[in-house]
Amino acid sequence: MHLETLAHGHSLFHRLDPRGKLAVALAFSLVVATGHSPWAAGVGLGLCLVGCLAGRLPLREVAKRLVAVNAFTALLWLVLPWQLGLGGGWLGLSLKHHPQGLMLAGMITLKANAIVLGLMVLLATSSVNQIFHALAHWRVSPRLLQVFFFFYRYLHVLHREWHRMHLAARARGFQPRTSLHTYRTYAYLTGGLLVRSYDRAQRVYQAMLCRGFRGTYWLLDHFHWQRRDGFFLIWGGLMVALLLILELAA
């Protein structure tokens, strides 16, 4: 399971301080997600496309993620223009055409694409550990960050473990079908994984105690806020303000 596919690179976005990027990403998502103006969403999408090119993100990976998002929005294009009504028709149900739905589907598609692209440009260009770190500097609850850290650290380990168990089941001739046997097998695999993760957590905690863990997770390296981060924050702030003005003008 390779997760941080966009985090490697040397573009401007990869080098910026994650604290600044997180602040801009949050403000941008909030403004775009709650907006009603198609202009604001369109300009937001345009800005993110420019950022995507400027950040020299691998376009195939970006496209792959956008396809995943738009699989969902495509569903909305199919569903929103129709509504299920009671009475008449087949089984007492009837489909009614609902023209406003089309507008809404278009709006949601614009907004969802803008935000997903924005998150890719601003957040996926940092490693997950850098983002934890930025959140720690923001005084987010240290215990929540510890849960986050352990979760991410052992996700890969447990994924490999799952893969091994699954392989073993297949080697014994297991083939998934729509049957109680299949569901029971998956339940036992899941249960097995849970038991293993529980035992591993106890070993991890004991090892931490041996090394003198007393509940504080120390930050070893610190960010250095540079002039370009200040410029980026101002620029990002201006862009979000522009979107807000477009929103209010509409």
Added chain:
Amino acid sequence: MHISEGVLPAATLIAGAALAVGGISLGLRKMEQERLPQVALLAAAFFVASLVNLPAGPARVHLVLNGLLGLLLGWSAFPAIFVALALQALLFSFGGLTTLGISTFNMAFPALLAHWICGPWARGANNHLALAAGFAAGFLGVALSAILVALSLLTAGEDLLGAAQLILAAHLPVMLVEGLVTAAAVVFLRRVRPAMLAWDR
């Protein structure tokens, strides 16, 4: 069960975020230091297990497993589900930052209810009742989440009625599969490691 960005109105997002923050901070406060790695690793295990597609007739369904997670973790389900959703938003750009709160609540609150309602039976002495409680926990976890998601969509206006109906209908087979899998998993855990089910809170 994600709600895409840009669908819900600000009021719903804020209410969801407030509920999620309340649940997460309570969950963290009730968690002893010793249990912290356990909660995190169990959350990771649930995340891995829910990546799997199961066959259900002609279609394939994703397990949600929030009922089972609730049975094992109680209030800690809030931080556990939150970190999983936050990771998806950060890495896969799946879901998003603004919907993180409402999505956490929509999945974690049914988990907590499963813990309260089905937990005592799943831990109890009677094997048949435990099996039924496992089924109910899995079924209720998904059913209540789907209902909460549908209700959240309806706060965005009546235009989304069709989508809300579709979500409920699409989750009917998931509820059944989830109930069966959770029931079998409860039986498995009772045999193999009953202490994991006996966690209080």
